[in-house]
Structures are given as C-alpha cells and as structure tokens.
Amino acid sequence: MAETPRAEPLLEVRDLVKHFPLTQGIVFRRQVGAVRAVDGVSFGLAAGETLGIVGESGCGKSTVARLLVHLERPTSGAIHYRGEDITRLSGRALKAVRRNIQMVFQDPYTSLNPRMTVGDIVGEPFEIHPEAAPKGDRRRRVRELLDVVGLNPEYINRYPHQFSGGQRQRIGIARGLALNPEIIVADEPVSALDVSVQAQVINLMERLQDEFALSYLFIAHDLSIVRHISDRVGVMYLGRLAEIGTDTEIYDHPTHPYTQALLSAVPVPDPTARGRRERIILTGDVPSPAAPPSGCRFRTRCRQARERCAVEVPLLAVPEVFRSAAGPVAHPSACHFPEVRKIVPTVRLAEESG
Numbered sequence: 001m002a003e004t005p006r007a008e009p010l011l012e013v014r015d016l017v018k019h020f021p022l023t024q025g026i027v028f029r030r031q032v033g034a035v036r037a038v039d040g041v042s043f044g045l046a047a048g049e050t051l052g053i054v055g056e057s058g059c060g061k062s063t064v065a066r067l068l069v070h071l072e073r074p075t076s077g078a079i080h081y082r083g084e085d086i087t088r089l090s091g092r093a094l095k096a097v098r099r100n101i102q103m104v105f106q107d108p109y110t111s112l113n114p115r116m117t118v119g120d121i122v123g124e125p126f127e128i129h130p131e132a133a134p135k136g137d138r139r140r141r142v143r144e145l146l147d148v149v150g151l152n153p154e155y156i157n158r159y160p161h162q163f164s165g166g167q168r169q170r171i172g173i174a175r176g177l178a179l180n181p182e183i184i185v186a187d188e189p190v191s192a193l194d195v196s197v198q199a200q201v202i203n204l205m206e207r208l209q210d211e212f213a214l215s216y217l218f219i220a221h222d223l224s225i226v227r228h229i230s231d232r233v234g235v236m237y238l239g240r241l242a243e244i245g246t247d248t249e250i251y252d253h254p255t256h257p258y259t260q261a262l263l264s265a266v267p268v269p270d271p272t273a274r275g276r277r278e279r280i281i282l283t284g285d286v287p288s289p290a291a292p293p294s295g296c297r298f299r300t301r302c303r304q305a306r307e308r309c310a311v312e313v314p315l316l317a318v319p320e321v322f323r324s325a326a327g328p329v330a331h332p333s334a335c336h337f338p339e340v341r342k343i344v345p346t347v348r349l350a351e352e353s354g
Contacts, residue, residue, distance in 0.1 A: 019075045036289050037060045062188075109160075123138050150170060182213075183217070
C-alpha cells in the first residue's frame with residue numbers, strides 16, 4: 001500500500017456539483033428538471049495516496065471521475081490541482097493540466113480503438129502533447145511503456161482484438177502513463193475482468209504507484225479490492241458522500257447506516273464468520289436522482305430515519321457524539337444519528353503475483 005499521505009492535498013474537490021438538464025419538446029425544448037448526478041461532493045487527494053470511491057450503480061462515482069479529467073464540465077464547485085482551480089481553464093492551460101491527470105477507463109473492450117495498433121494507441125498522447133517525447137523517440141518510449149506494464153514490446157504492431165481483457169487493460173494503463181502524470185483516475189478498471197486477472201492488474205497498479213510516485217482515485221464496486229489498494233475510502237450514495245475515512249475507519253468502524261449495509265452484503269468465505277455477522281437488508285429502491293428525497297437522501301431506505309432526517313440535510317463531518325472520541329471512530333459521516341456497528345471484516349484480496 002502507498003506511504004502515509006502528506007497533509008497538503010495534491011488535488012482538492014470542493015462542493016462539486018453536476019446536474020444534467022431534463023428537457024421536453026422536439027422543436028422548442030424547455031428544461032423541466034435536472035438529474036442531480038453529483039450534488040456537493042468534497043474530498044482531497046494527497047501525493048502518493050489512493051482514495052477509493054465505492055457505492056451503488058448510479059450514485060455518481062463515474063461522473064466525479066469524468067469531472068476531474070474535464071470530460072464533463074461541473075455545474076458548480078471547484079477542483080483545485082496544486083492550489084489552482086482548474087474548472088474554468090481552457091486552451092493551453094487546460095491541456096497542461098490534463099497531462100498531469102490521466103484516466104484509465106472501465107471497459108478495455110470499448111476504450112481502445114480497434115482500428116489502431118497498440119503502438120498508435122499508447123503513442124497517441126505524444127501526438128497531442130508533442131513536447132512529452134521527440135518524434136524520433138516515440139516508438140522507443142512506447143516499447144518501454146509496454147514493458148513496464150508487463151506486455152511484450154514486440155506486440156507493438158498488433159491490434160486490440162488480438163489481446164485478452166487483462167492485456168487490453170494493461171494497454172490502457174500504459175497509455176495513461178505515457179505523459180508521466182501525477183494522478184491516475186481509475187474508473188472501475190478491473191470490473192470487466194476475471195477474478196484472477198483482477199488481482200494481477202491491482203498488483204501491477206500498486207507496483208506502478210511505488211515506481212512512478214502516482215496518486216490514484218480508484219473507483220470500484222468490489223469492497224475487498226478497494227480495501228486492498230486504498231489508503232482512504234469514500235462511500236457515495238445518490239450524488240453525495242455518505243462517509244469517508246481510512247480503510248480501518250470505514251471497514252472496521254462504519255458509522256453511517258448505508259456503509260454498514262454495504263459491508264454486510266460482502267460475501268464472506270469463512271462459514272463461521274457468516275453466522276456471526278448481521279445481514280442488513282435495505283428496503284425499497286434507490287430514489288431517482290432527478291427527484292431525490294428531502295433532507296437525508298438515504299432516509300427512505302434507512303431503518304434509523306426520524307423526523308429530523310426529512311427536513312435537515314446532514315453534513316459530512318465528524319459527528320458531535322464522536323468528536324471527543326479517540327481513534328478510528330471519529331471520522332466524517334453524513335448522518336444525524338450515527339452509531340458504530342461492528343461488521344465482520346471484509347476478506348482482503350489475495351496477494352497474487354502477475
């Protein structure tokens with residue numbers, strides 16, 4: 001795992017909001033609402049740190065990732081990279097920032113152009129940022145990058161369809177490393193891979209983090225993978241962060257009822273451990289992000305919900321009841337009535353080489 005992060009964040013997100021307008025009509029389109037994909041998210045990412053983001057499908061994780069690399073423009077809020085707000089940058093200034101914040105996409109089958117060779121795919125960043133490598137040296141750099149991610153440099157003239165899913169994701173990682181970025185935004189980089197291949201790719205990413213001093217924003221569904229690779233973990237629900245803290249704080253001392261429900265659903269291989277844990281079943285469906293509940297967004301599915309939860313939005317902060325406590329209990333949680341619930345610890349991802 002990465003070293004203990006510095007106090008000063010390399011990347012800081014403040015009250016990030018992204019609303020997608022809902023329109024009606026064919027000729028004269030008028031806005032009738034908005035999908036609140038991200039609705040006030042704040043966090044920091046330190047140099048050398050891995051921040052994991054987890055949550056159900058549709059909670060806004062991937063939208064946050066796309067906002068960080070400027071594939072989407074935020075509705076409001078700020079993204080500070082090395083102290084500079086990059087949300088309003090354009091032209092050369094934005095291009096310079098993008099060189100330092102790269103992305104690895106979820107699906108290795110659709111994120112690679114099937115008409116381009118591996119050499120063209122990995123070398124494409126040099127076409128956009130020619131200052132990163134002299135033209136005559138690019139092919140050598142591409143071969144080096146393939147070797148770094150565990151692929152044979154002789155595969156440089158092959159096409160994506162000639163590779164397995166794990167190999168394709170390694171190509172995507174090599175492309176992300178081409179410009180020597182400081183931050184890699186990994187949007188569920190192993191969810192489309194077999195379990196054994198997942199372990200190989202995760203171990204590769206950890207090795208690359210140590211070798212190139214990378215910071216990761218790592219998005220995933222699998223809680224065991226997130227715990228294995230992350231220094232801190234943020235739990236998202238319906239466009240907002242429900243809880244954030246170190247892996248020990250989140251996994252061993254969760255205080256938000258949604259985090260507790262997620263952890264209780266993780267499969268536990270040990271039959272004796274299964275009998276000792278409480279299974280928390282959530283009722284109802286996830287509300288629509290176009291019409292989220294008032295107050296706490298989790299209240300419609302929370303068994304601890306009270307009248308206050310319907311009228312007052314809980315802030316992501318250390319709860320008053322835990323502020324005098326020492327240790328992992330005192331971490332930010334967006335709940336009016338938090339309580340520590342001991343959930344059977346998630347089994348960590350097996351250490352597999354490859």
